[in-house]
Amino acid sequence: MIDPRVASGLRDLLPSAMIPRERMLETLRKTFSSFGFVPIETPHIERMEVLTGKGAGSDEVLRQIFAVTNTGGTPGELALRFDLTVPLARFVARHIDQLGTPFKRYAIGSVFRGERPAKGRYREFTQCDFDIVGSESPVADAEIAQVIHDALAGIGVPDFSLHLNNRKILDGLLDSFGVIDRKAAVLRALDKLAKVGRDGVLKELTAAPRGSEGGEPSPSLPAMTADQAATLLDFVEQGNGPGDAVLAMAEARLGTHEAAKEGIANLRAVLDLLDAAGVPTDRLVLDLGLARGLDYYTGIVFETTVTGWERFGSISSGGRYDDLASLYIKRRLPGVGASIGLDRLLALMDEAGWLPGSSTTVPVLVANFPGVSPTIPVRLAARLRAAGVGAEVYPEPIPIGKQMGYGSTRGHAVAVIVGPDEERSQVFNLRVLATRQEDRGLSWTTLEDSVRSALRALGKADSY
Amino acid sequence: MIDPRVASGLRDLLPSAMIPRERMLETLRKTFSSFGFVPIETPHIERMEVLTGKGAGSDEVLRQIFAVTNTGGTPGELALRFDLTVPLARFVARHIDQLGTPFKRYAIGSVFRGERPAKGRYREFTQCDFDIVGSESPVADAEIAQVIHDALAGIGVPDFSLHLNNRKILDGLLDSFGVIDRKAAVLRALDKLAKVGRDGVLKELTAAPRGSEGGEPSPSLPAMTADQAATLLDFVEQGNGPGDAVLAMAEARLGTHEAAKEGIANLRAVLDLLDAAGVPTDRLVLDLGLARGLDYYTGIVFETTVTGWERFGSISSGGRYDDLASLYIKRRLPGVGASIGLDRLLALMDEAGWLPGSSTTVPVLVANFPGVSPTIPVRLAARLRAAGVGAEVYPEPIPIGKQMGYGSTRGHAVAVIVGPDEERSQVFNLRVLATRQEDRGLSWTTLEDSVRSALRALGKADSY
Numbered sequence: 001m002i003d004p005r006v007a008s009g010l011r012d013l014l015p016s017a018m019i020p021r022e023r024m025l026e027t028l029r030k031t032f033s034s035f036g037f038v039p040i041e042t043p044h045i046e047r048m049e050v051l052t053g054k055g056a057g058s059d060e061v062l063r064q065i066f067a068v069t070n071t072g073g074t075p076g077e078l079a080l081r082f083d084l085t086v087p088l089a090r091f092v093a094r095h096i097d098q099l100g101t102p103f104k105r106y107a108i109g110s111v112f113r114g115e116r117p118a119k120g121r122y123r124e125f126t127q128c129d130f131d132i133v134g135s136e137s138p139v140a141d142a143e144i145a146q147v148i149h150d151a152l153a154g155i156g157v158p159d160f161s162l163h164l165n166n167r168k169i170l171d172g173l174l175d176s177f178g179v180i181d182r183k184a185a186v187l188r189a190l191d192k193l194a195k196v197g198r199d200g201v202l203k204e205l206t207a208a209p210r211g212s213e214g215g216e217p218s219p220s221l222p223a224m225t226a227d228q229a230a231t232l233l234d235f236v237e238q239g240n241g242p243g244d245a246v247l248a249m250a251e252a253r254l255g256t257h258e259a260a261k262e263g264i265a266n267l268r269a270v271l272d273l274l275d276a277a278g279v280p281t282d283r284l285v286l287d288l289g290l291a292r293g294l295d296y297y298t299g300i301v302f303e304t305t306v307t308g309w310e311r312f313g314s315i316s317s318g319g320r321y322d323d324l325a326s327l328y329i330k331r332r333l334p335g336v337g338a339s340i341g342l343d344r345l346l347a348l349m350d351e352a353g354w355l356p357g358s359s360t361t362v363p364v365l366v367a368n369f370p371g372v373s374p375t376i377p378v379r380l381a382a383r384l385r386a387a388g389v390g391a392e393v394y395p396e397p398i399p400i401g402k403q404m405g406y407g408s409t410r411g412h413a414v415a416v417i418v419g420p421d422e423e424r425s426q427v428f429n430l431r432v433l434a435t436r437q438e439d440r441g442l443s444w445t446t447l448e449d450s451v452r453s454a455l456r457a458l459g460k461a462d463s464y
Numbered sequence: 465m466i467d468p469r470v471a472s473g474l475r476d477l478l479p480s481a482m483i484p485r486e487r488m489l490e491t492l493r494k495t496f497s498s499f500g501f502v503p504i505e506t507p508h509i510e511r512m513e514v515l516t517g518k519g520a521g522s523d524e525v526l527r528q529i530f531a532v533t534n535t536g537g538t539p540g541e542l543a544l545r546f547d548l549t550v551p552l553a554r555f556v557a558r559h560i561d562q563l564g565t566p567f568k569r570y571a572i573g574s575v576f577r578g579e580r581p582a583k584g585r586y587r588e589f590t591q592c593d594f595d596i597v598g599s600e601s602p603v604a605d606a607e608i609a610q611v612i613h614d615a616l617a618g619i620g621v622p623d624f625s626l627h628l629n630n631r632k633i634l635d636g637l638l639d640s641f642g643v644i645d646r647k648a649a650v651l652r653a654l655d656k657l658a659k660v661g662r663d664g665v666l667k668e669l670t671a672a673p674r675g676s677e678g679g680e681p682s683p684s685l686p687a688m689t690a691d692q693a694a695t696l697l698d699f700v701e702q703g704n705g706p707g708d709a710v711l712a713m714a715e716a717r718l719g720t721h722e723a724a725k726e727g728i729a730n731l732r733a734v735l736d737l738l739d740a741a742g743v744p745t746d747r748l749v750l751d752l753g754l755a756r757g758l759d760y761y762t763g764i765v766f767e768t769t770v771t772g773w774e775r776f777g778s779i780s781s782g783g784r785y786d787d788l789a790s791l792y793i794k795r796r797l798p799g800v801g802a803s804i805g806l807d808r809l810l811a812l813m814d815e816a817g818w819l820p821g822s823s824t825t826v827p828v829l830v831a832n833f834p835g836v837s838p839t840i841p842v843r844l845a846a847r848l849r850a851a852g853v854g855a856e857v858y859p860e861p862i863p864i865g866k867q868m869g870y871g872s873t874r875g876h877a878v879a880v881i882v883g884p885d886e887e888r889s890q891v892f893n894l895r896v897l898a899t900r901q902e903d904r905g906l907s908w909t910t911l912e913d914s915v916r917s918a919l920r921a922l923g924k925a926d927s928y
Contacts, residue, residue, distance in 0.1 A: 001793070001794075002513055002517045002792050004792040004793070005558065006554075006558075012555055012558065012559065014504060014562070018503040018504055018505055032825075033854060034825075035849070035855075038482065039485075039825075040476070040478060041482055046470070049466055066532050068544065070530045078530075091468075093468035095478060100870070100873065114534030136860075137859040139832060139860070273838060277842050277846040278843075278846050330465075365500075368603060374603045374733075375737055378607075379740040381741075392500025395596065406564070
């Protein structure tokens with residue numbers, strides 16, 4: 001016998017996990033589509049060269065790549081994609097003349113990384129990305145935030161915060177300090193604020209030993225003065241909150257710096273557009289310290305946390321980039337996009353108890369009564385489905401108690417039962433599975449209405 | 465620069481191909497769900513041992529396997545799945561105690577085969593499978609046929625035939641001839657009927673040279689008598705048509721053969737159930753020569769052809785199997801299922817002109833008029849979306865003619881235009897993109913109704 005386990009770091013998704021997942025994906029597809037984002041699909045297998053090109057992925061991601069070879073193929077030529085961004089860049093480079101701009105696409109699919117297996121970390125996981133390529137308008141920036149908002153609201157996340165920043169503002173401050181060339185080191189230090197506290201960060205920001213030649217300090221250290229470091233920390237701490245106050249503060253501090261001014265104007269325009277779009281202001285938080293995607297994002301950046309569940313980290317992130325497809329074509333293609341962390345969001349909602357616990361996709365079980373022709377339940381179930389009510393017929397005429405047990409375990413709401421007596425009178429019994437209460441002798445002629453009202457009384461949907 | 469092409473035998477799916485594909489998948493998921501089939505997902509990567517176990521795949525499929533290795537992994541240990549049936553068997557073996565029976569699942573996903581690339585043949589393609597595991601009831605057999613019917617009708621295939629057979633009937637005939645041990649050879653010969661004609665098949669069926677030792681004829685040849693061969697061909701030719709006539713003929717010929725009787729009773733029960741379920745009789749064709757999945761299926765078998773497009777072959781096929789997971793566990797798990805050939809069906813519908821030609825997911829383009837605040841189009845589009853009407857805002861305030869060109873090319877039905885004059889009067893112009901006709905000066909207050917009636921007048925949906 002062969003052991004039916006999956007390979008290390010991979011997993012099977014059972015119906016109880018897949019049912020809420022499919023529902024979530026349907027909401028996402030509907031939301032993306034309603035804004036005119038079109039679906040695309042690229043192969044799971046890419047040419048190795050495409051995935052390992054300079055800047056396509058971090059060294060860490062490249063170490064985790066899965067190589068793919070078929071009989072007769074050349075080893076090292078093919079690999080599984082590790083994200084949907086590199087495939088988007090390749091796709092756009094190849095097809096943009098045909099597609100035209102602005103090009104708004106979404107893509108949902110599996111990506112693969114040979115990470116060390118750990119709890120909640122899998123070697124295959126799903127990414128849901130949406131991007132607007134070929135536009136530099138703040139309308140595009142705002143639309144990405146709006147999609148994040150509408151998607152999470154549509155999914156049923158009760159409360160969340162969308163954190164916004166524009167990378168140009170912090171850059172402006174570092175430029176005004178003369179340390180823009182040390183940005184990476186500064187951001188690395190800032191990133192530790194929650195962990196090491198203000199004093200720890202101050203210490204790291206001002207650390208400035210001489211380089212090994214006794215000349216300039218190493219560019220891998222922030223090397224700021226104590227004044228600069230304190231100002232930066234104040235700026236980041238005060239720059240976290242509702243839009244108007246934060247932007248006024250930033251303007252007072254950096255209103256004359258060209259790039260910073262652009263960043264401030266961009267955020268102001270985006271907040272106006274989000275207000276026009278009906279996104280509640282109290283869900284928007286400006287965070288001038290937010291600096292994700294160090295080498296990639298160049299303008300607005302987004303992160304999203306669920307209120308009360310911040311420890312799960314950001315469940316939707318993204319930002320604006322300068323040039324998507326520069327590895328493949330000369331044409332400059334700026335864009336803006338974000339990604340929804342489906343697996344993380346599902347784990348969060350599961351832990352929060354926001355997912356339905358059912359293992360069935362239909363509310364109605366139609367019993368297959370021993371001694372009654374199975375054409376009866378099959379006919380009644382077909383009628384329910386035709387009326388938009390999901391219904392399942394138990395396939396074998398086993399004792400009714402066992403059939404009801406099946407329904408209770410799976411999570412059907414009600415059962416339609418026709419025994420020999422009911423068949424003769426052309427009626428049915430409607431049983432609520434949770435309470436075992438039965439409404440008896442209901443006429444076949446009003447089947448659909450009876451079932452629908454019973455479901456409504458139970459607060460259950462007609463179709464799951 | 466890196467060449468942005470995909471690897472040989474793989475493909476990018478552009479929006480014009482993906483939009484009808486997503487719509488089709490949504491219909492399939494809805495149909496499967498309405499019968500209580502639950503979604504599952506297994507990894508794209510399986511342990512090699514699982515895929516290459518005896519009987520898991522044909523020699524041809526195993527030669528086409530893609531091996532997968534990550535840094536530090538052992539070569540030859542992992543591979544990409546080549547179908548969704550082997551993963552189902554492994555999944556069921558691993559989880560059936562938790563899942564219980566009957567277990568009705570659907571799965572939609574990519575599978576990989578390193579076939580020689582050819583027109584319309586790809587190394588990655590999508591399978592859509594649905595199965596009922598752990599039931600031997602004809603109710604389950606009929607339900608699979610019913611799902612095929614409802615799915616194709618729901619997708620909008622105008623007319624099609626569902627071909628049914630039960631393998632036990634032909635087996636009974638071959639048994640009565642004493643050639644059941646040569647079944648493979650007989651079916652191979654029968655399979656050539658369309659190609660070589662009746663006489664060619666008769667010749668092959670009666671070919672019976674001695675084995676190399678001069679003893680019994682080789683088991684790889686049918687070795688039937690001329691009478692038997694003629695009877696078999698008559699049986700297969702007469703056994704193709706509407707249910708009642710075909711079953712009466714089979715009963716007259718084989719009514720005393722135990723296994724054949726079972727097969728006939730099964731088909732009769734399935735036809736009764738399909739009639740109760742409202743499946744039109746004229747879409748059902750019995751075909752006693754139908755023998756797909758030689759080593760796998762043991763009872764009812766299905767194939768489906770689209771009327772007028774038979775040359776595309778079967779677009780949905782399946783059948784009943786005796787024991788799904790015998791490679792992994794001792795528990796016997798019979799079942800029945802089928803697969804919808806998504807790629808083939810899309811190719812057929814594309815060629816038949818049954819797919820919409822649009823490259824957008826929304827019917828409405830809201831213009832971004834130069835000189836008008838972009839908050840105006842963003843606000844109007846958000847209102848349309850909230851009313852269930854898909855709407856896209858053009859991100860840049862470029863000349864209106866170019867924005868309209870974008871809408872015409874993508875396939876938006878109408879454009880909402882607010883210029884500076886309209887902004888002052890709080891009105892908009894509604895342009896039909898195909899005819900360039902404009903309804904001018906419509907009030908913002910009745911935006912949703914005006915747009916909806918315009919779409920209705922054009923025969924377009926509110927949301928694509």
